[in-house]
Amino acid sequence: MKRLVVCADGTWNEPEQKDRGRAAQTNVVKLASAVLPADKSGVHQVLAYHEGVGEKGGIIDHINGGAFGEGITRNIKDLYRFLCLNYADGDEVWLFGFSRGAYTARSLAGMIHNCGLLKRENLAKIGEAYTLYRDRDDSSKPNSDAAKAFRAAYCSPDFGIHFIGVWDTVGALGIPVPAFRFWNKSKFKFHDVQLNPLIKFAYHALSVDEKRKPFEPSIWTRHKDASPSQVLEQAWFPGVHCNVGGGYADFGLSDCALAWLWNRAENAGLALDSQMMPKGQPDGEIRNSMTFFYRLLGKNERKLGEKINGYEGVHHTTVVRKEYKPENLSKFLSTNPPTYVP
Numbered sequence: 001m002k003r004l005v006v007c008a009d010g011t012w013n014e015p016e017q018k019d020r021g022r023a024a025q026t027n028v029v030k031l032a033s034a035v036l037p038a039d040k041s042g043v044h045q046v047l048a049y050h051e052g053v054g055e056k057g058g059i060i061d062h063i064n065g066g067a068f069g070e071g072i073t074r075n076i077k078d079l080y081r082f083l084c085l086n087y088a089d090g091d092e093v094w095l096f097g098f099s100r101g102a103y104t105a106r107s108l109a110g111m112i113h114n115c116g117l118l119k120r121e122n123l124a125k126i127g128e129a130y131t132l133y134r135d136r137d138d139s140s141k142p143n144s145d146a147a148k149a150f151r152a153a154y155c156s157p158d159f160g161i162h163f164i165g166v167w168d169t170v171g172a173l174g175i176p177v178p179a180f181r182f183w184n185k186s187k188f189k190f191h192d193v194q195l196n197p198l199i200k201f202a203y204h205a206l207s208v209d210e211k212r213k214p215f216e217p218s219i220w221t222r223h224k225d226a227s228p229s230q231v232l233e234q235a236w237f238p239g240v241h242c243n244v245g246g247g248y249a250d251f252g253l254s255d256c257a258l259a260w261l262w263n264r265a266e267n268a269g270l271a272l273d274s275q276m277m278p279k280g281q282p283d284g285e286i287r288n289s290m291t292f293f294y295r296l297l298g299k300n301e302r303k304l305g306e307k308i309n310g311y312e313g314v315h316h317t318t319v320v321r322k323e324y325k326p327e328n329l330s331k332f333l334s335t336n337p338p339t340y341v342p
Contacts, residue, residue: 002044003092003162003270006079006108007032009052010099010245019249026246027167027258028098030278031265039271048082050075052101072191075104077126080111084118084126092162094270096261098245102166102204103193103218109161110192114142116155125154133192142196163201163268165261167245168210169193169218195220195232203264204234205257206302207244208318208329212289213300215241222309232311235260235341236304236329238282238321240289252284256317260341282317304332313341 009028017024025033032049039045083093097105114136115129132150141147195202206217222232237244237260239253246254255278266272290299305312318329 001090001092002046002088003094004083004086005032005035005045005047005094005270006082006096006105007047007049008075008079008095008097008101008104008108009050010097010101010247017247019247022249024247024249024251026098026242027254027261028096028101028246030246030258030276031096031262031272034262034272034276036271036273039269043271045271046086048079050079050101050104052099072100072104072107073130076108076111077130079104079108080117080129081123081126083112084120084123087117087120087156087159089156089158092269093160094162094265095164096166097169098167099170099241102169102245103191105164105166106169106193106218107191109164109196109199110194112159112161113196113198114147114192116151117159118154119156122154129154159198161199163203163265163270164199165201165203165265167205167257167261168207168215168241169204170215170241193218195223195226195230197223197225197227197230199230201231201264201268202233203261205244205261205315206234206236206312207239207241208236208302208304208314208326209239209243209286210241210289211299211301212241212294213297214294215289216300217302219307219310219312221307222311233264233341234310234312235315236312236318236332237315238318238324239284239286242289243284243286248285248287250285250287251278252281253286253317254284256280256282256284256315260315280317282321301328304328305336315341 007028009026032047035045035047037045095105095109111133114133118125118129202220204220220232220234237257242248243253244257258278259280262272318324
């Protein structure tokens with residue numbers, strides 16, 4: 001047995017990025033850097049890190065990745081191929097992601113739920129598997145005869161996803177302008193980012209203070225076919241998008257969200273370098289992400305606890321942070337019993 005660890009970064013994110021002249025790694029980079037080659041019992045851990053959408057290539061790729069969401073398909077296929085090439089019966093699969101990287105990780109899980117994971121000798125079928133995922137309707141959904149037949153013929157049996165941990169999933173794919181909403185939907189609607197029954201542990205860190213319209217969060221709800229033993233936990237943290245997933249020079253707040261997911265991953269069996277364990281600073285700077293361009297698109301106040309069966313709670317940093325009472329958090333706590341996630 002070994003652990004296959006997939007880490008997908010956010011749009012334009014890379015290990016060497018800077019903010020305000022200083023290194024500004026995302027939580028995905030930090031966690032990937034801490035994954036040990038093996039645990040104390042000798043179980044090997046094989047890592048795949050994928051830079052954010054729009055980071056590879058030149059200026060055109062950079063623009064397409066940010067404005068159009070291009071590259072998602074390539075990234076999903078690349079990470080799917082990594083799993084196909086490295087998976088052996090009994091291995092554990094771990095998925096991590098931030099922002100659109102979280103969307104990528106969740107879409108990868110959705111593709112596997114629909115199409116299974118191809119055996120190595122069937123690697124040439126990746127295009128066919130992706131088409132089955134992309135074009136699925138009632139005749140090709142996970143429980144359809146076509147999907148079942150594909151999995152039985154070409155895929156590893158009894159495949160599951162041990163753990164998925166994500167920071168502030170955003171599903172804003174396409175041009176972030178209302179006039180292009182129909183184009184966006186027609187091009188990207190097939191992605192399946194729901195929490196599926198293959199997943200054993202699922203954790204999602206969410207931003208309380210992000211207000212940009214294109215950054216609407218994609219919150220999980222439990223699947224109707226999920227096992228009662230499936231663990232789902234979603235926690236709201238103070239700060240905007242990158243205060244939760246990282247990418248700012250001031251990483252006090254993002255380290256709080258990293259420490260939370262780090263702890264969950266370790267408890268589920270992942271071996272991480274304890275010397276790199278983040279401390280976190282609940283009173284770190286909350287940045288203003290509403291730049292001029294995003295102000296033109298209007299404001300979107302995030303709604304906490306809106307999803308039924310979302311298993312949402314607020315992280316304790318929302319309580320210990322001084323003079324922190326955003327309206328959406330106060331509204332949530334006034335109508336729900338406080339559930340503070342440690």
